[in-house]
Amino acid sequence: MYNMKRKAFLMTALSIAAATLITGCGNSSTSPTQGDTTPPAPTPTNVIFFLGDGMGMTTMTAARIYSVGEDGELTMDTLPETAFVKTFSNDAQVTDSAPSMSAYMTGVKMNNEVISMSSDTVANSPIADANGNLLGNNCGSSNGKSVPTLLEQAKAKGLATGVVTTTRVTHATPAATYSHICHRDLENDIAAQAVPGGTGYNSALGTNGLDVLLGGGRQFFMTVKDGGKRADGRDLIAEMKAKNYAYASNSTEFNAIDASKADRLLGLFTSSHMSYDLDRDPAKEPSLAEMTTKAMDVLGKNSKGYFLMVEGGRIDHALHETTAKKALQDTVAFDNAIKAAIAKARVTDPDLKNTLIVVTADHDHTLVLNGYAKRTGKTTASNAGVLGVVKDYVTGLVTKDNDGAPYSIIGFGNGENRTQSSRSAMASLDDSVTSANLYHQEAVVRVSAGNETHGGTDVFLGAIGKGADTFNGTIDNTKVNTLVKAAAGL
Numbered sequence: 001m002y003n004m005k006r007k008a009f010l011m012t013a014l015s016i017a018a019a020t021l022i023t024g025c026g027n028s029s030t031s032p033t034q035g036d037t038t039p040p041a042p043t044p045t046n047v048i049f050f051l052g053d054g055m056g057m058t059t060m061t062a063a064r065i066y067s068v069g070e071d072g073e074l075t076m077d078t079l080p081e082t083a084f085v086k087t088f089s090n091d092a093q094v095t096d097s098a099p100s101m102s103a104y105m106t107g108v109k110m111n112n113e114v115i116s117m118s119s120d121t122v123a124n125s126p127i128a129d130a131n132g133n134l135l136g137n138n139c140g141s142s143n144g145k146s147v148p149t150l151l152e153q154a155k156a157k158g159l160a161t162g163v164v165t166t167t168r169v170t171h172a173t174p175a176a177t178y179s180h181i182c183h184r185d186l187e188n189d190i191a192a193q194a195v196p197g198g199t200g201y202n203s204a205l206g207t208n209g210l211d212v213l214l215g216g217g218r219q220f221f222m223t224v225k226d227g228g229k230r231a232d233g234r235d236l237i238a239e240m241k242a243k244n245y246a247y248a249s250n251s252t253e254f255n256a257i258d259a260s261k262a263d264r265l266l267g268l269f270t271s272s273h274m275s276y277d278l279d280r281d282p283a284k285e286p287s288l289a290e291m292t293t294k295a296m297d298v299l300g301k302n303s304k305g306y307f308l309m310v311e312g313g314r315i316d317h318a319l320h321e322t323t324a325k326k327a328l329q330d331t332v333a334f335d336n337a338i339k340a341a342i343a344k345a346r347v348t349d350p351d352l353k354n355t356l357i358v359v360t361a362d363h364d365h366t367l368v369l370n371g372y373a374k375r376t377g378k379t380t381a382s383n384a385g386v387l388g389v390v391k392d393y394v395t396g397l398v399t400k401d402n403d404g405a406p407y408s409i410i411g412f413g414n415g416e417n418r419t420q421s422s423r424s425a426m427a428s429l430d431d432s433v434t435s436a437n438l439y440h441q442e443a444v445v446r447v448s449a450g451n452e453t454h455g456g457t458d459v460f461l462g463a464i465g466k467g468a469d470t471f472n473g474t475i476d477n478t479k480v481n482t483l484v485k486a487a488a489g490l
Contacts, residue, residue, distance in 0.1 A: 031323045042257055044305035046355040047154070047464070048296075048341055049104070051309065052334050053097055053173055054316030054327075055118055056364020062324070062410060063331035065386040069378040074332075075339040076359050077464030084474040087363045090119050090272040094456040097316070098184040098212045100362035100477060101176040105149040107226050107481035115172065115190070116180045117144040123183050129231040132223050136231075137189055139182035146180030150481065153490040154307035160211040160221070160299040161306065166274045166330070168217025169212040173362065177309050178202060178210060191220040195236050196243045208242065208264065212295045212308070216270040225254050227271070240266050251286050253396075257296030267291065276314055276326045277333040278437055288312060288333050289340040296404070305354070310337055319365040322415035322440045325387055327367075327423075328332030328379075333481050342464070352465030356487045360461040360480070363454045366413030366443075371399050373409050384431035386410065398430075408434040408441055415443030 005117040050061075064074050089095040090109040097111045100269075106116050113123035121144025129136040151161045163172045170187035179202055192200035195211035221236035222228025230236070234451075241247050246262040248254035269285045273472055280287070286294075292310050299306035312334030317325035338359055345355045371390035379385030389406040390399040398406045403423040417440040419426060433439060443452065461480065463471040467487025 005290040019272075027079065030046075032154060042304065043354050045159070045488055046152075046300075046302055046305045046345065046349070047307045047484060048292075048345070048355070049150070049309045049356045049484065050334070050338055050341075050357070050359040051101065051104070051173055051306070051311045052315055052331065052359070052361045053167070053313045054319050054363060054365050054454065055331060055334070055459070056363035056367065056370060056455060056457060058164065058367050059315065059319065059327060059331060059365065060359045060460060061370060061384050062367065063328045063335070065376065066328040066379045067332045067335075068428045069385075070375050072378070072431060074335045075342065075401070076335055076460075076462050079357075079359060079468075081463040081468040081471050083461045083463075083471045084090075084458040085360060085461050085480060086474065086476045088456065091334050094454050095363050095447055096184075096454065097172040097423065098176065101173045102149075103395050103477040104360075104362070104480050105151065105176050105486075106147045107478045107485075108147050109478060114144070114182060115184055116147055116149055116176050117182060118147055120144050126183055126185050129188070130230045131229070133229055133231070135186060135188045135229060137186055139186075143182050148204065149177055150484055150488075150490060151177040151210075151307050151309065152202075153485070154488065155204070156207050157490060158302075158304045159306050160204075160302035160304075162212030162299050162308040163210060163214070163311075164212065164288070164295050164308065165215035165313050166277075166288055166333075167215060167311065167313040167317075168220065168273055169170045169213055169215040169268065170217050171273070171313060173311045173313060174215065178205060187217070187220045188232075191217070191230075191236055192234070197237050198230075198234070198236070198239055210264070211302075211306075212298050214265070214267040214269075214291045214295060214429060215311075215313075216268065216272055216274040218268040219271045221268060235265060236269065236430045237266070248301050250284050253285050254290075254294070254442050257294070259294055260301070262298055267299050273314060273317065276318060276330055277328040278326050288337040293344050295341050296341065300348070309340070312337070317397050319367060319412075321450050322412050322443060322452050323419060323438060324367065324441050325437055325439065326409045327437065328357040328387075338443070345465075354466055356463065356484065358461065358463045358468075358471070358480070358484060362455045362477075364459055366378045366415075366455050367441075368411050368413065370409055370411050373399075376409070384435035387435035388421075388431035389429060389434055405429060410443055412447035412452055413455070414447050416440060416447060416449040418443050418446035420446075 014324040089099040091111045127136040172184040193202040245266040248267040374393035376385045405423040405426040
């Protein structure tokens with residue numbers, strides 16, 4: 001009898017509980033989604049692709065010592081995921097910037113000097129235009145086909161897009177993101193590809209074109225009579241202003257632009273390349289970090305996200321000159337831009353769950369660190385640091401070569417400064433000489449001024465944020481394109 005009563009009691013309790021549960025589920029007053037018929041807003045996906053032009057690993061090491069000493073860290077040193085990248089082009093062991101950046105942007109190997117075209121494209125050199133400048137298009141009507149870039153694919157998905165550089169915005173690296181042409185020197189044509197609706201416009205950039213374009217290179221947007229190099233009489237700056245681009249030609253104008261009100265932003269701060277950071281006048285030219293963060297402000301208004309390419313382009317130029325101090329300072333300026341971008345991205349995406357930041361180089365150079373130098377610490381007004389001459393790590397005395405002359409820690413495999421006889425004539429070489437702003441480090445093989453070559457060594461890649469853990473091992477530069485595309489969902 002007891003068991004029967006107990007069973008009846010349990011059945012009743014279960015019935016009441018079930019009824020309560022059913023009632024609760026059907027009670028709209030307790031529903032957590034009451035009246036909520038709007039789907040959640042999509043989470044924006046942001047990609048920032050940093051490219052240090054010519055920034056080989058020895059340049060990175062030297063820049064670290066220059067800036068923070070041997071045991072210090074640059075921001076790029078702290079990126080949690082790393083890889084080595086192979087950089088050879090379709091036709092050369094040692095690449096130039098055009099096919100190497102194009103490989104990152106398109107996933108396709110192409111010939112040296114070619115910008116974002118198929119592998120069969122021949123880099124036909126430009127011919128003289130109506131003004132006598134070698135800017136005339138000689139590509140031919142059936143010379144290869146354009147291949148889509150990451151920036152174009154981002155644009156097609158509704159993301160905002162931007163390009164920031166310290167070179168001319170029409171130079172090889174920035175051009176590879178938004179243009180397609182058989183030869184990198186056709187900068188008038190490249191500029192026209194960025195002007196929405198104009199003759200020669202790259203329609204893959206959509207109706208409105210790039211959202212941000214910042215750097216140097218005004219000459220390719222201006223007519224000859226206005227001091228530019230355009231042979232077609234077009235004023236591309238005026239055309240872009242007519243397409244609702246806010247425009248800045250100097251730091252004052254740049255700082256005055258309210259990013260929250262600017263739909264699109266164009267900044268052309270110099271006729272050719274922007275100044276080396278060592279020479280830059282902040283009143284005239286913004287820093288790479290300043291351009292990067294303002295670009296992020298403009299692009300960040302897009303609810304779907306953005307793709308931004310940032311180039312520290314003049315690292316490469318200083319290395320071609322064999323002026324190491326300029327190269328190292330520009331590397332530090334590039335690193336400062338990375339630091340600023342990560343900090344800014346974390347404001348809205350603290351754990352970078354929806355932001356991928358990649359830092360790499362397109363190729364290296366022939367810069368080397370010589371001798372068994374003692375530790376120098378960072379470079380200061382009173383300490384040459386890595387820019388000095390080699391001093392023995394045991395005795396601290398200046399190290400001499402077989403001719404009895406000192407030699408600098410930094411040297412180059414080839415360059416303009418090579419002694420043509422015994423180096424004994426360089427016996428007075430010291431830190432004050434080798435650490436000067438304009439000093440050209442010595443080279444093993446003598447070439448003409450400014451024509452130190454690229455190197456073919458693998459380069460560093462670092463990544464942080466969404467999908468960063470897929471970057472590892474030794475990979476081809478075309479593989480980087482695949483990994484970025486997958487992380488961004490392009």
